[in-house]
Amino acid sequence: MDLHIALKAVEAWPLSEEIQISAWLFPVLETLHVIAITLVFGTVLIVDLRVLGLASGRRPVTALAREVLPWTWIAFMLAAVSGGLMFISKADGYFFNLQFRLKLCLLLAAGLNMALFHIGPFQGVHSWDEDKTAPTRARLACGLSLGIWLGIVSLGRWIGFTLTS
């Protein structure tokens, strides 16, 4: 099946059309999306900087992560839902936008990096929990995480400037 046809079909959903027609729905979704991503990036930054040994050195990594990461998840879900709703309103346009696709790839990379961190370096965290600086592999994962999220935010902003429809 032609992808264009499938995506145009998504754009024809009642919900998609509601978002297209409404004067305020898309702006509201976009605003929620921006707030959500600032919270995702900010909270990720706090934890990553801790592991990198650049901030919050007096706090154990596990304690900081336990307090902060639930908010990262809540913000991420808000970003995903608002993003998804924006997407369906212009599915064809977004799907064929290069910056959008790159952003999705980076989101996958962020998820993969996070998963690898949790099954890898983080497993032994109790031995370095209170150290100001974590082992190299942990720091690499967190440094990479920051780079990936920076890319995600950047590409997200560029979508608005490169969208054609």
Place this chain on the structure above:
Amino acid sequence: MQQFATWLEATPLSLIIQNLLWVIPTVQTVHILAIAVVISSVGMIVLRIFGRSDPDSPLTYTSKRFVPWIWAALGVLVLSGSIMVIGEPVRSLPNPAFQLKMGMLLAAIGITFVFQTAVGRMATDAPPVKLHWGVRFVAIATLCLWLAIIIAGRWIAYMILPEY
């Protein structure tokens, strides 16, 4: 204001920013990242006030951890914001959303300064205090103010006045 904005739009610096197409998107990205630092730092202080983060540390310690980041990020926001205003003065200066944002920003800066000063005077060895509901209320109100600033910022794009 409209006259000043039109004048500013014709200056060499503004024209450079307008014509180098990568400048505005890049500066906007920097602006968003700095917003992330501010809102998350404010969030961490609010969490402390509600005893949800680092409850055993004195509030003055939490303030010293995060308030410097707020000031540094505000510096980046003023710089990146200025570039955007210089590059697109007619879009921003007469814009009601922009003006509201600036007003709220001044209030938020004031609150940050008062917080830093008041908490800075608290003894570092003071036992963790069960924070008064008044403090909690101000904390939430401040967080809402920062969120309102972000919302106003986004709505600049939707409230561009027609050019006369």
